[in-house]
Amino acid sequence: MQKILPLYSSDDKMYMQIQRKTLAQEVADRLIQGIINDEYAIGDKLPTEPELMKIYGVGRSSIREAIKILSIKGVLSVQQGVGTFVISKNIQESLETKINKAEFNEVYEVRSLLDSKIAARAAVHRSEKELETIKMYLDLRDQFAEENQALKCYQADINFHISIAEACGNNLLKEIYKITSKHIFRTFESSHNNNTDSFKLSQKIHADLYSCIENKDPENAARIAQLIVDRVY
CATH class of the missing domain: 1.10.10.10 (Winged helix-like DNA-binding domain superfamily/Winged helix DNA-binding domain)
Structure with a gap:
């Protein structure tokens, strides 16, 4: 079983949801x-x-x-x-391994197909507890962006989107999204150069997505999720 590593100490509320290889x-x-x-x-x-x-x-x-x-x-x-x-060389690569080997544009295309669907489903199926979790990561995303704590900001952003997937009511979609999120986190680390400016810029549209999910508005949740993927802020 792969280990889920905490991003902070046990006194903090936010935990690393991305699994590291053991x-x-x-x-x-x-x-x-x-x-x-x-x-x-x-x-x-x-x-x-x-x-x-x-x-x-x-x-x-x-x-x-x-x-x-x-x-x-x-x-x-x-x-x-x-x-x-x-006894065998017939080794089937797991979905996770294939995604890890994929090019960024391939993962981006998968995310583009998933995000709007997941957001729409979350707007319909989310519970109050799941909504609280989404809001917690939204607030942490904002806090760490303003404090220029880059890695914590990137992880809060990933956890915000994973928590939406957790609320979508479809376990398969949730697991696929979690796997793709590992790749997305690595691209954040390599492409943003420890900078949080784009996360500050996109905080409002993420807050808009949260509001749509809170208000059970699947149509606008899907639309805004796609804008986030396409980086139309």
């Missing part, structure tokens, strides 16, 4: 690359746990979790008392 997943990814590159052929026995710990520079629990991940995928077979063997 050491176990990183080891699993490297093992997969080794299998694809024929470092480990089908039928080969993997090195022992201590050897793998030395190769990848991680602890025993990370090695065991990585092996478990690949066993579930049908790539490895663990034979108690004998060892762990490569």
Whole structure:
């Protein structure tokens, strides 16, 4: 299971919703690359746990979790008392992996298709508690933008949009949006140069989106969400 890392201390209200890759997943990814590159052929026995710990520079629990991940995928077979063997190279990339490898314009196109639909559904399905969460991240977005706390501002913006997805009433849309949001956060880090000016400029239109969701106005929520994606402020 991937770990959800807090952005602040336990005394703060805002938490990192974007999941970071664990050491176990990183080891699993490297093992997969080794299998694809024929470092480990089908039928080969993997090195022992201590050897793998030395190769990848991680602890025993990370090695065991990585092996478990690949066993579930049908790539490895663990034979108690004998060892762990490569049994398949038929590795299907997850949606998350594919999105991580995608170009920015591809992710942007996906977001363009999702945002207006999600906003419209959130305006219909949101609960009062979900509305409070959306407002909390909207306010944090504004606060951190004004304070020029760039990374916290970027995360508040992402969490604002994720909280709208959480309120949309469609679990599949929500999960797809969460995955694309990881890519969006990385583009913020690389393209905004620790600057929050564009977030200050777009605060009002984000507040307008919140108002539409609060007032259960799906048509205008969809319209404004699309304007945000298209950066028409």
